[in-house]
Amino acid sequence: MTSTTEAPAGRSEAPASSVRRRLRPGRADRRWWPFAAPTIVLTVAFFILPFLLNIYFAFTQWTGFSSVIAPNGLDNFRNLADSGVLWTATRVTVTYAVIAMLLQNVISLGLALLMQNTSPVNSFFRALFFLPVLISPLAAGYIWSAILEPQGPLNAVIGLVSPGFDHAWLGDTRTVLASVAFIDVWKWSGIVTLVYIAGLNAIPQSLVEAARIDGAGAWKIFWLVKFRLLAPAFTFSVVVSFLGALNAFDIIQATTRGGPGSASLVLNVALYRQYAGGFFGNASAISLTIAALVVVLGVPLIAALRRRELEG
Amino acid sequence: MKRFIAASAVAAVAGLAAACSNPGASGTESSSDVPTDGTAEIQAQELTVWVNPADPDAVMNVWTRFEEETGVSVEIIEMPADAFESGVQTRWTSGERPDILEYHATSLFWALNPEQNMYDLSNMPFVEREREVLDAAGSLNGKVYAAITDSPSLFGIFYNKKVFEEYGLDVPETFDDLSSICSTLQDEAPDVTPIWESGGSGWSTQIVPGLMYMSTAQQDGNWAQQVLDQETTFDGADSPFVDGLTRYKDFQDEGCFNSDAVTAQFEDGIAAVSGGDAAMIALPTGLIDQFQARLDDDLELTNETIGFAYPSAGGAVSAWAPNVAGTWYVPRTGDPERESTALAFIQWATEEGYQDFVDESGSFPILEGADAPDVSGFRAEVADAYEESTAYAFNSNLVGFNVEFPNYMTGLLSGAETPQSVAEQSQTAFEQAARAAGLPGW
Known part of the structure; x- marks a missing residue:
């Protein structure tokens, strides 16, 4: 012992x-x-x-015209503000990101609820909805440009109900931003859907059954049980889709190049234009603006959603 | 860990210090002894060339003939078609250089810092043979950097002769004539689009309100030079620029454009005019081959179907601008043998190899001393237009503005902008760029 x-x-x-x-x-x-x-x-x-x-x-005068890079204080930001580019592109970028984030999460959550259970049919549709993720964003942009043309297939289908319908989805300042945001959603919702499916399948079935025994209907089960327990997946999906949309470039460049006018001029497209003109200091200033925007909007968003996870 | 942080900080500071010298401006002085008076010899067996993928066969065949005659192997690298300028700018800024660069002869090449990075070709023999063109394009601060070999593109109206004949229309010389043609066609041929506009293509929207309308002001008093010299502005009182935009917007409001003008592509416009569904489209003359392709590749049929007109604000004046195709620069690469060979190519292409190029291109020669090919129809009309009445495209050297102009125009077409707001934005964009570029007086 x-x-x-x-x-x-x-x-x-x-x-x-x-x-x-x-x-x-x-x-x-x-x-x-x-x-x-x-x-x-x-x-x-x-x-x-x-x-x-x-x-x-961002604080230098750096152009292709000269071999000298000289500090110039806030001149780049002042120039961009005076020309209206800074404010317009920031406003368009945030609006675009909010639309894309909302559409992406609502649609993806709906699809996840429909395809939650693993079955041959659902597996087929999961793969189908994931396909756009594998397509090049530029290719997606070119394809949708053709679909959304006034004489394109989308208007032709609408024309079956409303003959002569020829709306220029990408040429009308009222619809262009939502249209390109929709393309972004189409392109990326496959990933977000998978995240939500994983989140839904991680919810203990016993909790759902308990709620059902307590008399909860489908809506109550979704809203009071599933949606709350989806919080980590919700945080991830909202943050990734929102911050990803703040950095949007390729789809917009392929469809509208920021137009018509500046109706879809997101910051990255504005940056590209400055760069192509040889104004690298201005382009750097816009790049820094994007970084600041991501921090200013992203950090509070993540903090709020994490808090919700703990409280929920 | 502290040492790691210190090392990282040193690396960062070193990076910042290195960044203070512009990587895109890394010209070398080591090769300054290569002769630039036309006597440079072939010393290398290989050359690398950056080209625009839209080059016609006549330009591409210059390389083939040069290879056959000299034994030099030419590696042709095509820049991306829909991002040509930014593609060149990106590689150039990172310090990469071809032995020969094909690029714009307008102010766009100023952003490549030619004084630092390119050979001054002012003493090459070809310069004296195209002095008039080089006074306006391909040069900066009195030094010639570009060898422009192709005839310039003229900007004006391609019209369907059969539609004009059928409805008794005269070739337009003024914007009032365009308006009148539009009214006639709307009354007598409502299925025919009077003027095809291509907002989806973007670049082509500069032609009607800018290049065409402003040619009168360019010819009368070199309006663009007045802007550069701060004697006038885009948005000043009685600005012809605002007038041009207003007339353009009026065309749209009166229904003279196709209904999808904001999103349409110019290729569809070429098909529409070739087929008689549209009467007119404003494009550069270099695109005549695309009309011919639509017309069974039949030159005779093309000449019978397509005509060229160049109406402007106060009469027929065509706007000209140098083509990218066949406009060559010799960058400083730091390799004297390849630089010498590149300069020898310029000498060859502008002397021994030039007549073959002119004959194949079917265009009038831009360099004196070559025989003009025997052309008829459309190409003859273009040659006549260049001889009779022309002005340098007004936006060519207005830095900052010229890259934004198409975006402003799609804003105007969509109703988001007005002629006055476009003019104000244009002035701001130009002023900022002129200061950044360090133009004389700015």
């Missing part, structure tokens, strides 16, 4: 001293370096350094 009480005590001492050695600052502590170094180097080279350079260049 004594031996049984001593032996564990003896065994427990050795690991304790080993832990202390691991925690004590010393040579062994640095064994994580070889594993972390590649990631750190890549992050510094491809994220931190470009980000620091972006901040610097």
Whole structure:
């Protein structure tokens, strides 16, 4: 009996001293370096350094016209504000992101509810709705440009109900932003749908059954049980779709190039125009604006949704 | 960890310091002894060329003949078609250089910092043979950088001769004539679109309100130079620019354009005019081949069907601008042998190889000393227009504005902008760019 009480005590001492050695600052502590170094180097080279350079260049007069890059204070931002580009593009970008985020999440959640259960039919439709994710955004833009033409197939279908219908979806300032946001939704909703399906399937069936036994209807089960327990998936999907839309470029460039006029001029398209004209300082200023916008809008959004997860 | 942070900080600061020298301006002085007076010799066996993928066969065959005659192997790299300018700008800014660059001869090439990055071709023999063109295009601060070999594109109206004949229409010379043709067709041929406009293509919307209307002001008093010299503005009182936009908007309001003018593509307009569904479309003359392709690739049928008119505000004046195709620059690459070979190519293409190019292109020669090919029909009309009445396209050297103009025009077409608001934005964009580019007096 004594031996049984001593032996564990003896065994427990050795690991304790080993832990202390691991925690004590010393040579062994640095064994994580070889594993972390590649990631750190890549992050510094491809994220931190470009980000620091972006901040610097945003406050310089850097153009293709001259070999000199000179600090110019807030001139780039002032120029962009005076020409109306900064405010217009920021407004359009935020509006676009909100529309895309709302449409994406409502549609994807609906699809997830319809295709939640795994069955051959649902598997087929899950794959079908995921297909657009695999298509190049530029190709998606060109395809939808053709579909949305005044004499295109969409208007032809509407024309069956309303003969002569020839609305220019991408040429009307009232519908262009919602139209390109819809293309973005079509392109990416497959991923968001999968996230919601995974979230729905992680909800314990016993909770749903308990609610049903307590007399809850389909709506109450969805709203009071499923939707609340979907909070982590909801946070992820809302944040990814919103921040992704703030960085929109390819689909809009392929469909409207920011037009007509500046009706779909998101910040990245405005940046591209400045860059193509050789005004790299202005382009850097717009890039910094996008980064600031992501932080200013993204951080509070994530904080609010995380809080909701804990409270819910 | 502290050492890592310190190392990162050093790397970041080093990066910032390195960034203070413009990577896109990395011209080299090491090759300044390569002769630029036409005596440069072929010293390399390979050349790399960046070209526009829309180049016609006549231009591409220049490379083939050069290879056959000299034994030099030419690697042709096509820039992206729908992002040609930004594609060139991106690679150029990162410090990449071809041995020969095919690019715009308008102010767009100023953004490549030619003084630092390109050979000054002012002493090449071809310059004296095209002095008039090079006074306006392909040069900066008195130095010639571009070898322009193709005849310029003229901007004006392609019209369907059969439609005009059927409804007794005269070739338009003024914007009032265009308005009158529109009214006649609306009354007598409601199924025929009077003027096809292509807002979906963007770039082509500059032609009617800008290039065509402003040619009168360009010919009368070089309006664009007045703007550059701060003697007038886009949005000033009695601005011809605002007048042009107003007339253009009136055309749209009066139903002279196709109903899908905001989103239509110019290729559809070429099909519509070739087939007689539309009477007119404003495009550069370089696109005549696309009409011919629509007309069974039949030159005779094309000449019978398509005519060229160049109405402007106060009479017939065509706007000209150099083609990208056949406009070549010699960048400083730091390799004297390849630079010498590139300069030798320019000498060859503008001397020994030039007549073959002119004969194949079927266009009038831009360099003196070459025999004009025997042409008729549309190409003869274009040659006559260039001889009779022409003005340099007004937007060519108005930096900042010229890249934004198509966007302003789609805003005007969609109703989001007015002629006055476009003029104000144009003035702001130009002023900012002129200061950033350091133009004289700005």
